Amino acid sequence: MRYHLLFLFSLLACAASAQTTPAASAKQPTVLRPGHMQAQARPAANRPDVAPQFPGGQRALGQFVQEQVQYPEAARSKQLSGNVLTTFVIAADGKVTQPKVVQGLSPECDAEALRVLSLMPAWKPATRKGQPVAVQVQVPIPFGNSATLQVQKSKVKFE
Secondary structure, X not given: OHHHHHHHHHHHHXXXXXXXXXXXXXXXXXXXXXXXXXOOOOOOOOOOOEOOEOOOOHHHHHHHHHHHXXXXXXXHHOOOOXXXXXXEEEOOOOOEEEEEEEEOOOHHHHHHHHHHHHHOOOOEOEEEOOEEEOEEEEEEEEEOOOOOOOOOOOOOOOO
16 A cells, blocks of 8 residues: 555656646746846756846936837826836847837827837847847836936946
């Protein structure tokens, strides 16, 4: 009886481990958020060693967004302000692909945020062991009165 239970448990363990396929998870892009790039002893197969970079750095990205965003008249008349949280994939060639709105503000502001993402130049792609990899990135696009707009400052210094 004891051997039957041992055999049953080992069979269940094999079946459970067969359901998780690392090859399937390696195809999904890694989501990067500010402050979450950390060195790991055993990094995931698709976690980049170096994060993607906008040409000119983080300040240039902020300046690009400020210069390109055109506050929609419908949102201005409603006095809407806030951020549209967007996500997109930086492909292995550095191009911005698959732009989406994660958290919208209004249909007009959401459309404007997607328009700004379509204008972005190619980024320096993320790398894993020296090879470029696709990475998903989240970027908030601010809308509203600049007097009430607060930009979060990063605690990490970029060079």
